[in-house]
Every structure is written in C-alpha cells, then in structure tokens.
Amino acid sequence: MDFSFSEEEELFRKSVREVCEKKIAPHGREMDEEAGIPSEIIKDVGELGLLGIMVSDKYGGQAATFTKAAIAAEEIARADTSMSVAVYYLVEAAWGFLFERYAVEKAKEEILPDVTKGRTFLGIASTEASGGSDIASTSTTMVRKGGRLLVNGAKTYISGVREAAQYGGGFVTVVKTDPASGHKGLSLCYLPAKEFPGVTVSTSRQMGREGISNGFIKITDAGVPEHYLLGEWNEGFYYAMEGFNCARPLVAAACIGAAEKVLETGITHIKQRKVFGTPIGKFEGIQFQLAENYARLESAKMHVYKAAWMLDRFYKEEKFSRGEINKAVALAKLVAPTAAFDIIKDVMVWHGAYGYTKEAGFERALRGVTSYLVGAEGTMNIMKIIIGKELLGKEFSPI
Structure with a gap:
C-alpha cells in the first residue's frame, strides 16, 4: 500500500500550480463578475496540455491517468475557487475521454484535436426540465432519417452553451431512440452548437460559477451526421x-x-x-x-x-x-x-x-x-x- 504520488505526478502538480497561480488566480473576481473566462486563460490551459487531458496524444491530448486529471482539477480550483475554469476543464476531460472511447474514427479526427487545442468546447447535455439525475426520463428524441440522425427536444442547465455557440464545439447528448424501452432505449450523439441548423442556445444566470456560461439548448429537426452517433444504438x-x-x-x-x-x-x-x-x-x-x-x-x-x-x-x-x-x-x-x-x-x-x-x-x-x-x-x-x-x-x- 502506497499513499504517495510518484515523482512524475509531483512534478506535474508543481507545474500546474505555478501556471494556475500566475495565469488564473489574478482573474478570479473578474471572471465571476464579468461572466466569462478570458480567452487567454483557455489558451494557457490548452498550451499546458490540460484540455481533454485524458485524450490520447494522437488527437492532441496527454493520455493522462485519472490520477493526473484529478491533480489538475484540484490545482485549477485552488487558483479559481469559483469553479468556473475547473468546470470548463473537467467536463472536457471526462467527456473527451468518453468521446474517444465510443466515437468512430472520423468523428474523433474531426472533433478532438480542436478540443485539446482549446479552439472549441466539448460538453455534456443530459439534463432536461424533468430533471437531471433521472436520465431515463429523457424526452429528447433521435431517429434515423435520410442518412442523418434527426434530433428534437430541449436540454436545460447545460454548462458551456455560450462557449460552444461562439467558439465552436458541441455536446455529448443523451437522446431517446426507443421510447418504449425506458433506460434501455437511450443513445448518445455529438450535437454541434455553433450555427448548426435546428440548434439554438440561450443562457441563464446562475448563483455561482459565473465565469462559464450555463443555459438551454433547443433542438428542432437538427440533422446530425450519422458518424456523430457514439457507440451502439440504444446503449447510451x-x-x-x-x-x-x-x-x-x-x-x-x-x-x-x-x-x-x-x-x-x-x-x-x-x-x-x-x-x-x-x-x-x-x-x-x-x-x-x-x-x-x-x-x-x-x-x-x-x-x-x-x-x-x-x-x-x-x-x-x-x-x-x-x-x-x-x-x-x-x-x-x-x-x-x-x-x-x-x-x-x-x-x-x-x-x-x-x-x-x-x-x-x-x-x-x-x-x-x-x-x-x-x-x-x-x-x-x-x-x-x-x-x-x-x-x-x-x-x-x-x-
């Protein structure tokens, strides 16, 4: 039993802390009150290799362990205790990892390099008006039509809607593909957010974490490319x-x-x-x-x-x-x-x-x-x- 971090992990923590204290900490109040993470911070975090940190180096990530990813999350939040930069970081880390596991190669090559470079945002869209924890009650639907995946519905209280709509990117989205099968009738797809036909976003103010946007996604007959399906149909x-x-x-x-x-x-x-x-x-x-x-x-x-x-x-x-x-x-x-x-x-x-x-x-x-x-x-x-x-x-x- 060993409760110590490795030398590599300790050096990683030190380097992340140094950059975060220098680049992020001075902007904590500014991000919260002006409701936005400065683009320079996203650039700095990206240059440090932290965006999509667990994605493999083939797509620009570090193929980092969960332990290193947790160290980075801890250090980022030390520097920005409002959690805004931490939220930006951790959703890309976790869902970028999942995206690489289940997306087809064409989608991975198309999406992940821009995420790891900080050029676009990758988030998660599961919460709906009916609730967040009970995703089996998802009402957003997806069907195959005309060689595309036709999505209809709405998502609520989603982190990063403004960032994805302005700078590019999208969301790993929970959809219902077999309404009669309960939780066994859900699938996952990647839903683009920037100027994508049928997708509109709006923001809401939160009690905290104001540095990263939060809001709603309305989806009306959005024709998502077939290769944006993640994994198998009805396994979402x-x-x-x-x-x-x-x-x-x-x-x-x-x-x-x-x-x-x-x-x-x-x-x-x-x-x-x-x-x-x-x-x-x-x-x-x-x-x-x-x-x-x-x-x-x-x-x-x-x-x-x-x-x-x-x-x-x-x-x-x-x-x-x-x-x-x-x-x-x-x-x-x-x-x-x-x-x-x-x-x-x-x-x-x-x-x-x-x-x-x-x-x-x-x-x-x-x-x-x-x-x-x-x-x-x-x-x-x-x-x-x-x-x-x-x-x-x-x-x-x-x-």
Whole structure:
C-alpha cells in the first residue's frame, strides 16, 4: 500500500500550480463578475496540455491517468475557487475521454484535436426540465432519417452553451431512440452548437460559477451526421453512466482544491487575528473546528484519489468490478462537496464582517461548490442511492 504520488505526478502538480497561480488566480473576481473566462486563460490551459487531458496524444491530448486529471482539477480550483475554469476543464476531460472511447474514427479526427487545442468546447447535455439525475426520463428524441440522425427536444442547465455557440464545439447528448424501452432505449450523439441548423442556445444566470456560461439548448429537426452517433444504438444509458463515473472524481477533486485553498487562508487568519489580546486560533471553539475541517478534507482527498486510482486500474488492467467503481466514485462525490461547503462557510465566519465581503472572495467559492450539492454530476441523494445499492444489492434500490 502506497499513499504517495510518484515523482512524475509531483512534478506535474508543481507545474500546474505555478501556471494556475500566475495565469488564473489574478482573474478570479473578474471572471465571476464579468461572466466569462478570458480567452487567454483557455489558451494557457490548452498550451499546458490540460484540455481533454485524458485524450490520447494522437488527437492532441496527454493520455493522462485519472490520477493526473484529478491533480489538475484540484490545482485549477485552488487558483479559481469559483469553479468556473475547473468546470470548463473537467467536463472536457471526462467527456473527451468518453468521446474517444465510443466515437468512430472520423468523428474523433474531426472533433478532438480542436478540443485539446482549446479552439472549441466539448460538453455534456443530459439534463432536461424533468430533471437531471433521472436520465431515463429523457424526452429528447433521435431517429434515423435520410442518412442523418434527426434530433428534437430541449436540454436545460447545460454548462458551456455560450462557449460552444461562439467558439465552436458541441455536446455529448443523451437522446431517446426507443421510447418504449425506458433506460434501455437511450443513445448518445455529438450535437454541434455553433450555427448548426435546428440548434439554438440561450443562457441563464446562475448563483455561482459565473465565469462559464450555463443555459438551454433547443433542438428542432437538427440533422446530425450519422458518424456523430457514439457507440451502439440504444446503449447510451450505460455510456452516460460511465461518463458520470469519469466526471465525478474530477468534480470532487475540484471541490477539495477550492476548500484547501480557503482553509489555508483561514489558518493564516486565525494565527494573526487577535481578540482580547489573544490569537483566535488559541480558542477551542476555533481550533477544534479547524481540526474537524482538516480531518474532513483529508478524508475527502482519500476518497478522491482512491477513486481515481481505481479508475486507472479499471481501464488499464481491468481490475475491480463496475459495482466497486460505482461505489468508490459515489463516495468521492458524496463526501467532497459537502466537506468543501462546510469548510468554506466556517472560514468565512472566522473572518467576521470581512468574510462577508466580495473582496474576501469566500462567497465565490461557497457559490461555486454549492452547484455540486444541488445536482451537477448527480445530487447527494443519488450518490447515497448508488452506495446503498452496492452495499445491499440492486433489489434494494428505490429506482
């Protein structure tokens, strides 16, 4: 049993942190208030080889492990605790990996090189008005017609709609291809978003993560090329679940990155801030809270990197069952966002009135991690259902 990172991984972390602190951190408030990630940041992240990081080098990626991908997610979120750049990064990392696994060669050659160079955006479109976690209730349809895939429907609360529409790119999209078969009647396709006939996007304002857009996709008789089908017809539910398993550890890694940065700021503050002539870090009410938060953060890290380690072996060595992966990934996604939220909230309180100001920056982090509590990449209750199902057996699953 080895809990250390390799020398290569440590060097990778150092290089990513240096670039992120220099190129991303100074723009945190600007991105949140002006609602956009500067193109220079996307360029810098792309030049570092982080966009589509797990895509093979044939298409411009690094063929990175899940462990390295998680390290990058953690470091990016340390630099931008609002999670905006982290969201841009992690959806491309996870769904780029899935795209390469299931797309045909023509589609991979057409789409992935532009994604890894930062020229276009690749996202995931699964959520609909009926809900996000229950993708079996997807109402967006796709049929074969005239040599193309005809798509109709709508997607809601999708990250990156403005970026895809303006700069090019599209979304791995969940569609219903056999309405009578429930979750066994879903497929995946790539849906272009920039000036594609039948596809229109609109944006909405979120509580947080304002640096990356969020919004809606309306799809009316969009004739998607046949080679944009991902994998086999009616197998989309299983591919989507696999994609979420790839994304969730990166989400959790980003949460611990933001929480770690905020907690470090909090430690500095309670060592320096005095009341009644005494640093507040000497008071048990603060010190015990710090110890508890540190313990939760370290626990979350263990879950995150264990899940990443297991995924690396699942794909390369075919170790672990699908159920073991489901449980490990859900544990990471369950523990990290809740721990991050509580840590950021406590540090905000330690700072008193200043903690409540925009200048302090804690509210950006609090708003950012909240998105992963309410539903992005799966709600907390869905994570509990997944864990319960793996512990008790599928006959005990309520869904």
